[in-house]
Amino acid sequence: MANQLDELVHHDETDECPVCRAQSFVEHALIPAVAAWELNNELPRFSLALHGASALLGVMLEEGVARIDIDAALSELLDDIEHQIAEQDTMGGPPQGRA
Numbered sequence: 108m109a110n111q112l113d114e115l116v117h118h119d120e121t122d123e124c125p126v127c128r129a130q131s132f133v134e135h136a137l138i139p140a141v142a143a144w145e146l147n148n149e150l151p152r153f154s155l156a157l158h159g160a161s162a163l164l165g166v167m168l169e170e171g172v173a174r175i176d177i178d179a180a181l182s183e184l185l186d187d188i189e190h191q192i193a194e195q196d197t198m199g200g201p202p203q204g205r206a
């Protein structure tokens with residue numbers, strides 16, 4: 108299972124990179140939709156983001172992916188995002204979609 112998640116975390120440089128395609132979908136479709144759902148339903152900011160993310164990861168648990176593998180993959184992805192945020196802060200201004 109760890110190898111399978113590994114493929115979903117690490118990029119390759121092809122046009123068909125599934126990591127890039129997934130990230131693009133999340134950035135352009137999911138993040139704005141979640142923010143709008145929170146606002147329209149008078150839910151606290153980040154409530155759907157947190158519970159949506161954990162519920163989606165819970166599906167992985169249900170399907171037999173080991174929690175330690177999910178934890179490791181998530182930690183790596185969050186490290187990458189922190190790194191991107193730091194780079195964007197250096198260049199000035201918040202990233203689009205996270206402002």
Ligand SMILES: [Zn+2]
Nearest residue numbers: 118119124127
């Ligand atoms: Zn990629």
